[in-house]
Amino acid sequence: MTRARIKRATIASTVGTALEWYDFSLYGTAAALVLPAVFFPTADPVVATLSSLATFAIGFFARPVGGVLIGVLGDRFGRRQMLFVTLLLMAASSVLIGVLPTYAQVGVLAPALLVFLRILQGLGAGGEYAGAMLLSAEHSGKTTRGLNASIPSVGNAMGSLVATGIFFLFEAVLSDEAFLAWGWRVPFLLSIVLSIAAFIIRLKVEDSPEFTREMNLRGVVRMPFRTMFKLSGRRVPLAMLMSIAPNILSYLPSVYALTYLASTVGAPAWIGLVGIIIANLLKLVTVPTAGWLSDKFGARRIMMIGSVAGAILFFPFFFMLDTGTPLVVWAALVMIFTLCCDLTLASQASMMSTLFHVRVRYTAVTFSREITGALVGGTIPFVAAWLTSVGSGSPWLVCVFCAAMCLICAVGTYFLPSTEADDEVHSEESVRQHR
Numbered sequence: 498m499t500r501a502r503i504k505r506a507t508i509a510s511t512v513g514t515a516l517e518w519y520d521f522s523l524y525g526t527a528a529a530l531v532l533p534a535v536f537f538p539t540a541d542p543v544v545a546t547l548s549s550l551a552t553f554a555i556g557f558f559a560r561p562v563g564g565v566l567i568g569v570l571g572d573r574f575g576r577r578q579m580l581f582v583t584l585l586l587m588a589a590s591s592v593l594i595g596v597l598p599t600y601a602q603v604g605v606l607a608p609a610l611l612v613f614l615r616i617l618q619g620l621g622a623g624g625e626y627a628g629a630m631l632l633s634a635e636h637s638g639k640t641t642r643g644l645n646a647s648i649p650s651v652g653n654a655m656g657s658l659v660a661t662g663i664f665f666l667f668e669a670v671l672s673d674e675a676f677l678a679w680g681w682r683v684p685f686l687l688s689i690v691l692s693i694a695a696f697i698i699r700l701k702v703e704d705s706p707e708f709t710r711e712m713n714l715r716g717v718v719r720m721p722f723r724t725m726f727k728l729s730g731r732r733v734p735l736a737m738l739m740s741i742a743p744n745i746l747s748y749l750p751s752v753y754a755l756t757y758l759a760s761t762v763g764a765p766a767w768i769g770l771v772g773i774i775i776a777n778l779l780k781l782v783t784v785p786t787a788g789w790l791s792d793k794f795g796a797r798r799i800m801m802i803g804s805v806a807g808a809i810l811f812f813p814f815f816f817m818l819d820t821g822t823p824l825v826v827w828a829a830l831v832m833i834f835t836l837c838c839d840l841t842l843a844s845q846a847s848m849m850s851t852l853f854h855v856r857v858r859y860t861a862v863t864f865s866r867e868i869t870g871a872l873v874g875g876t877i878p879f880v881a882a883w884l885t886s887v888g889s890g891s892p893w894l895v896c897v898f899c900a901a902m903c904l905i906c907a908v909g910t911y912f913l914p915s916t917e918a919d920d921e922v923h924s925e926e927s928v929r930q931h932r
Contacts, residue, residue: 506636507648509695509702510629513580514652515659516691517625520591520618521556522657523684525752526664526773528553529878530759530766531681535599536608546756547882552608552615553752557875559619564863567624569721571859575704575712576632579624579859581696586621588692590614595685626653627849627862634850635705643796643847647788650842654780656691657751660684661777665770711855718856725857725864731914732852736865738909742804743845744874745902746838749895750776750814750830753878757818761890764821771823772830779835787843796847800910803840808903810837815892841906848913873902 532552533545563586571579594614600607629649637645667680718724726733755769791799810832817829845866853861877899884894 505698505702507633507645509699510580510633510649511652511655512691512695512698513584514626514629514649515656516584516652516688516695517587517622518653518656519660519691520587520656520688521622522751523591523660523664523688524556524594524615524618525553525748525878526661526755526770527681527685529752529755530668531677532611534677535681536597536611538600542760543882543886546760547879548608551879552612554875554879555612556615556619556622557871559616559871560623560875561864561867561871562623563620564623564627564867565860566620568627568860568863571624571628571631571863572708572721572857573717575708576628576635576859577699577702577704580628580632580699583621583625583628584692584695584699586617587625588688590617590621591685591688594618595682595688623867624859624863627859627866630846631708631850631859631862632702632705634846635707635855641792642850643791643843644785644788646846646850647784647791647843650784650788650839650846651781653747653842654777654784658774658777658780659691661770661773663687665767665774668766668770707855708858715856721857721860725853725861728854728857729852729861731912733861733865735909735913736849736852736861737869738906739800739848739913740845740866740869740906741873741909742800742807742903742906743838743841744870745877745899745906746803746807746833746841748874748877749881749899750834750838753881754818754830756878756882757815757885757892758821758826761885761892762819762821764826768821768823768826769830772827773834775827776830776834779831780839783835783839784843787839788847790840791844791847796844797910797913797915799840800844800848801907803837803844804903804907804910806840807833807837808900808907811896811899811903815896818892848910852913 528549529546533542533549537545537548567579567583594611597610597614598607626649629652630646633649634642634646663684664681667683668676671680751773755766755773758764758769759766787799814829814833817825820826849862849866880898881895884898885892888894
């Protein structure tokens with residue numbers, strides 16, 4: 498397997514993931530800072546914010562549906578073909594969000610259309626990251642699988658970095674009136690640029706050699722869910738627990754922290770946006786480093802370190818946010834959103850790429866990862882906002898909740914089987930053949 502082949506697969510996977518995270522990060526930022534005023538005007542700003550964050554969660558609840566459907570088709574027709582479908586869904590929904598009429602123009606139809614497009618966005622995103630990660634990992638060798646599987650997560654940082662940067666640029670140079678009138682739309686319309694680039698690059702990449710070889714030997718799985726649970730056993734529920742911390746450590750700092758800084762701390766919006774930009778810049782280094790560490794010391798160990806560290810550091814994280822001091826806020830975001838989060842993201846990708854048999858891997862990864870993403874990642878901004886309100890503006894309940902969730906993730910990871918799924922299945926088949 499040549500270096501050029503691995504490089505093309507990894508780049509193609511990463512560019513597509515950048516589009517997914519550009520769209521999702523852009524929506525998350527807009528949901529916290531713009532969409533409440535444009536689509537959910539109300540006399541109570543807390544109600545408007547909660548309504549906007551609820552639409553953010555809706556996209557996550559659509560992700561398991563899209564993920565499982567695309568995963569099943571991906572195990573039938575290949576990873577590469579499905580990644581073109583996800584590109585189309587993500588790009589089309591984001592561009593259409595950019596041209597939606599406002600509540601002031603069409604009333605309740607505006608938020609209804611926003612919800613519909615958010616669902617389409619979620620359907621595409623549900624299968625994108627898993628397919629990109631698998632395409633990259635399955636083009637690599639075993640000794641560098643963790644590194645290659647983690648690199649598409651760099652696309653997360655790239656997409657989020659570009660989205661936050663463009664959003665910050667328009668928010669900074671335009672007046673409040675101009676930004677609310679049309680400026681917020683431009684970043685959504687620019688989604689088409691990333692999608693064209695990703696489409697062209699992916700045209701030059703072959704499908705996964707690991708998947709292709711298995712299909713030639715054994716054919717297509719006819720009953721993917723039955724086969725998935727038969728081959729995977731307890732791996733699926735434990736993988737769902739293992740996916741908790743990456744969601745908590747991603748979406749609480751990158752989405753809810755912006756709302757908390759603006760509404761509770763009273764800090765200017767630029768402080769949080771610049772902090773997210775800094776954190777994502779560092780991810781370009783920390784994500785592949787965490788992938789390398791997963792290859793060297795074991796992905797299970799790296800996941801548990803990241804989860805436990807996050808559980809402990811959420812308490813100083815909010816204390817640092819409460820200062821409202823730019824340098825302290827930025828350090829807090831880097832601590833959780835970069836260092837802790839990247840340890841879990843990279844190790845998750847490494848484990849997911851070997852945890853399930855290749856014949857049902859796409860289905861199993863999307864099923865376990867996206868259901869947890871919907872239940873945890875999609876709801877954490879809303880839950881955190883509600884817990885802060887219950888705590889009379891104090892974040893201590895948020896800290897306790899997030900710490901508990903990260904510890905559950907560490908426990909689930911500890912009990913995951915250490916043997917690769919393909920090796921287990923091939924060993925069982927070899928025993929049966931020699932009886």
